Amino acid sequence: MADEEYLNDGAEASADGPRLNALDRKITDVFPGFTVRKDLVSKVKGNALVPTYVLEYLLSSYAASTDRLNIEAGVERVRGILADNYVHREEANLIQSKIREKGSHSVIDRVQVTLNDKTDTYEATFSNLGIGQVVVDPAIVKANPKLLVTGVWCMCRVGYAYSGDPREVPWKLLQLKPVQMSRDDRDNYMSQRARFTDGEWIDLLMQSIGFNPDLFSDRAKLLHLVRMVPFVERNYNLVELGPKGTGKSHIYSEFSPHGMLISGGEVTVAKLFVNNSTSKLGLVGYWDTVAFDEFAGKAKKAGRDLVDIMKNYMANKSFSRGVDTFQGEASMVFVGNTSHNVPYMLKNSDLFEELPSQYHDPAFLDRVHFYLPGWEFEQIRSEMFTTGFGFVVDYLAEILHNLRDVDYSDRFEKYFELSSTLSTRDKDGIRKTFSGLMKLIYPTGEATAEQMEPLLCCAIEGRKRVKDQLCRIDQTMEEVEFTYRRVDGDGSVGPDAIAVRTLEELDYPQLYWRGRVAEGPEDRNAAATAVDATADAGGPDGFAAVPNGASTAAVPMGHGAGNATPSTVRPEAPARMTPIERLAAKADGKRKELLDNQRGVTYYRLFGPYLAGASRILVKDAYVRVPYQLRNFAEFLETALRCKDPDKDVVEVHLVTGRNDPEYRTAQMDGLEQLQSAYSQYGVNLTFEFSDTLHDRSIASDTGWLILPGRGLDIFQKFDDGNWLNPLIRNQQLRRVRECTIAYQRIDEK
Structure with a gap:
């Protein structure tokens, strides 16, 4: 459902607070007895230090209902059980x-x-x-x-x-x-999956791990699902490094009775693998996932024997102690905090810089299948938690545990072919991530090429992040092409290799390729374009424009690939040109591909070159209705003011938009009238009208340009705009965007 239609389509208000929307009704109807309202956990937990799966096990027994009175009675019953039976x-x-x-x-x-x-x-x-x-x-x-x-x-x-x-x-x-569900309900689980759309199913999984899917982009949702891959894929090795407070370790301690979180990140060989004196098998022999919390920290120490045996296990699924060789199926997860931001790490070291020296080793890191970019996760806030229904986590954990027996790693080969330059470990990492995501989103293993492609791109990007950093650490490491080709229906392979990029590569190309030769001419153009854009004053007020990077050929994680053409590097404008002329000279009609979670994007860079010196601007966007959309439009008016020719008295801006719901129309009208009054004194004359049939978005100006923004002005992901201290309010380039395409066309070429 589009964000602008977020006002609970068909939602039912209940006396206990949360609304039961269409997805919640479907979840509870399709999976009776295996779902629970997720906010109930906090209601019953109190000061009991009990894992979430224990509480949800109890709630599913006594409060698995949508009826308010039954829920209240069930919650009181669970509270009573905890009060009488939980041992403090x-x-x-x-x-x-x-x-x-x-x-x-x-x-x-x-x-x-x-x-x-x-x-x-x-x-x-x-x-x-x-x-x-x-x-x-x-x-x-x-x-x-x-x-x-x-x-x-x-x-x-x-x-x-x-x-x-x-x-x-x-x-x-x-x-x-x-406290776990031993019943294997895979057959029912798989058959009922067909009753949900892909978007609904992903939202169901997000709600099952406790998050409100409405507050996350498609890319952010996919990143959260990658955290679940170790539970559904055997011998999967995952690293996540990022800022504090983003919930890196939560899922490994609370989500599943099949997972074990080791706090402090330090463990002995005997505890992890096998005790030689007692022959007692360690954690990897009993748990699906063994996660190391607080794994980062250069001061941490690890024995050489532990690192060596871990390398062997991560590569071969086996380990030797004494004269015996043991097998294990546990996935290994390493999570830790970073001390610096991404550009600092790219400029001064690498994205693995926080790891202890014993693990900052190419031989160890090459065994990692996926590097999850923790800096793309927002810090956890209370409003991010869902009040909707999701699977009882223990039920879902048991399903995922049993799905470890199947393998979907080759399902994409019918439609796609990986680059032949990839090493065996590169391909293994890509295949295992793809297999895990398939089990999560398409548990039957059946999906179309269009459905598989985003998952394949995600898997390639995660392994590419590992390999690119390895090439920084070890100069002898051979670089490869993280590309793939589409396979036609007759089995022939397409001629065009589609390259996958990481967001860090797109956001900071001049730092990403520091001291190295880029993979190809596209990368060199991207880096040159970014440097040129940073050096250019970019507008009449002299503010430097932050490099966008979105115009390079790139494939976003979680979305289909494209063959966008990199920006042409333009020579500097002559000094005699006015600021407006310099800005207008940049307009070249290219398309811009914005990627999910990308930063460094502003209205000024997207629209400024095409509005420079305009006298009349026509904006058609059906969704300038609710407060955050009015804020977006206000920022567009700021851009129009910034691009206004000082020799002209006014610039006329006319808005055509849709009417808000009756109960919100007064607020919409008040907002537009306030904007009209505020900007008129600065030479921006706003007029507006309403249309009940408008759908397509466009921006046209008398400079001769027609802009077709796929999402209109609503390109930014939701953020906390109620706190005026939040820098995202005042600085668009710090915000993350949502995937969309913006096309530019000369009006006389239509």
Whole structure:
């Protein structure tokens, strides 16, 4: 659904606050019993340090309804269970006393089991309850082997029977039930996928991990889904480095009972792989995903033996300790914070600069399948969380766990062919990412070429980010072409290689290729264009224009490829030209391709060369209605004022737009009249009219240019515009944009 139609199409208000929109109704109708309203977790959690999947397990049992009264009753029931059964560490003695007095009591706690080889018994330790050496039936251990590793959250009934023998432990484990769904519902899950559009399904996945999809661009959604690939793809190696507060580690600690997050980023060989003295298998033998939190930090140390065995495991899915070789299926995730921004890292080192020296090693990094750009994730804000419905995370985690058995890595080969210059590891990384995204978005493995292409571009970009940085670190590393070709229906390969670029390459070309030869003439033109644009004053006020980079040949992550032509590098305008003439001289009629999440884009650079010196401007945009759209139009008027010829008294701007909904029309009219009054005193005369049939967007001026902006003026992603201290309010080039195309045409050429 278009952003301008975001006012809850068909949404139903309920007495408890959140609206139930069309997608929520479909989710709950198609997957009854496996969904939950995501904001309920915070309502019941309180100060209980329980993973999200534990709470959602309980909520799915008692509050999996859309009825307000049933939800309220279910929430109260879950609160009661937590109050009666969840063990807070500071209340451990009280719960122990309750078990003794009642004879038995149910608790929710993290349980870990060890083998006592002196008595040949399995013994459990309860993390919060503070009791240990509780004898466990071997059948329970056999059914739940993860109890032997780092423990599992369980609902247990614990008994107390003191025999008088001080050598006998009085605590008895009467019943144990892991908090997870063991049912494999893949067949139903896959068949019901067909009832959702691609956009609806992606939004369902976003809501399932707790986010409001309306606040994220298509690219941002795809980046979030990449975080889930380690749960659905075996032996997948992912690195994410970026600023603090973007939720890098949250999904690995809260999303799935099949994932393990190691805090601090430091671990021993025995804990991770195998203990030689006991032959006890480590984390990689039991968990789907092992994530290292706070992995970055140059001061961190790691033993040479750990790094070596990790390299072997990441490359070969196996590791050797002593005389034995072991296999593992766990994916490895490394997340950490960066100290510097992207241009600083590109100028002074590389995008892996924050890693400990032992891991800042080409041999280790070459085994990484995908580098997730953490700097593209926004810092988590309260409004980003959803109040809609999503899968119970444990249900989804179980589906993804079972989908690890299938492989979709070759599904694109019918439609696309990767460059022959790619190394085996490059292709492995691309194929594994593609396979994981296919399982998430098209779990049946069936998709068209148009549906697969964005996923392939995403996979290529993530591996390219790794390889390009490796070429900086190791000068002997051979550069390759991250391109692909389309395969025709008859099996023939198309002649044109389509190049994939990273956003860093597009935003900072002169830094990205620092000290290196670009991959081709397109890259050299891009870098030269950016340098030329930065040096050019660019307008009558002398402000330097930030390089756009969007006009280079590029393929956006998450979208189909294109064959855009790089900007031509223009010679500097003669000094005798006026600022308006210099600006107008840049207008050359080229198309501009804006990429999702790109920065450095302004109305001045997009429209200024075509409006320079105009006396009359006609703007047709049906969506200048709500406050943020009026703000966009105000910024367009600023651009018109900036490009106004000082020798002319006024520039006439006429707006044709659509009417807002009746309840908001007064606010729309007031806003337009305020703009009319404010700009008239500066020589910009605004007039406007309304059309109920207008759809196409265009900007025409008497300078002879027609501009066709695909999204009209609504090119920027949503941001917090209620805080006047936010620099994004005053500086367009800091904002991220949404994918669109802007075409320029001479009016006499129509």
